[in-house]
Amino acid sequence: MQVPFAKFDKMHGDIREEMILKFAEVYDKGWFIQGEECEAFEKEFAEWNDVAYCVGVATGLDALSLSLKALEIGIGDEVLVPSNTFIATALAVTAVGASVVLVDPDEVTYNMSGKGLEETLSPNTKAIIPVHLYGQAAEMDEIMDFAEKHNLYVVEDCAQAHGALYKGRKIGTFGDVGCFSFYPGKNLGALGDGGAVTTDNKELADIIRRLGNYGSTKKYHHKYLGTNSRLDEIQAGLLRVKLRHLQEYNIQRNEYAKRYLEGIKNPRIKLPAVGADRTHVWHIFAVMCEDRERLKQYLEDRGIGTVCHYPIAIADQECYEGYGLPRLPFAKYIAANELSLPMYVGMTDEDIEYVIDAVNKF
Structure with a gap:
């Protein structure tokens, strides 16, 4: 039996005809950039997220870097970034000339909380980028209280958590901006690259839109x-189709996660935890195992696809040699132990049970 880490034909199986019709509709209009779609x-998407404005951009990385630029963050400024996030979060800071300051995450949720922020604060700190990692909302009350106390911007990295809630409120609505990626594997994914920025600040939305259009007014x-x-128009049109189904897809992911959480009993596997007063949309089902490489190979031998998110911490990446980034202990732990199990819309009961059985027999 084969259970891949992700399977895109399954993910789009029930909306295939809708997607093809939308593609044909956009193609026949003959307008592919900055149009109706x-x-x-x-x-x-703004309405879905309960915000006033949304600006479509080319990638999630661009959503972050354009937001930082619009907030006039640059050379000499420092931005607090989770030590265990995908490198795009840090690259956006570096792209505008600011300095990355790494903060180790909470050891239960693997997300940024108020922990460690005070110790990393300096007179040059200008912003915080909380990442709603793996699909779970970060500890936004603590982060927002800290930001307000020290007059810092908050740029939410929502790339992995479309639709996640914190105390009943959508992520991406707490900070100055919410930054989304529509990479194909995301909970809301395009059939190519795509991204967006959400905000309630009209002036900020206008600047981001202009920055992404050659700086043109x-x-x-x-x-x-x-x-x-x-x-672009094709990706926007396809995202419109998928957005209509996003809530039901997030519910499916929660059902799969519930099965994993209830079924995996192997004491060598540390299961993910959901923090209080928040929801998880399970972009990634991340387990920890101190014998990660052997577990990965064991599952691969049985036809089960897995991915490590992320096997090299930001501070250990070659591109950041010479930047003096600290090698923080919990980031190193996650890089060495994290393994993501299959999680995609369209998984069958048989798929889930096969993965559970294999993990329990490891």
């Missing part, structure tokens, strides 16, 4: 040193 998606008039980062 992107405008409609921005409106619908109107055609051939360039107020900002911008770039080319726009969500």
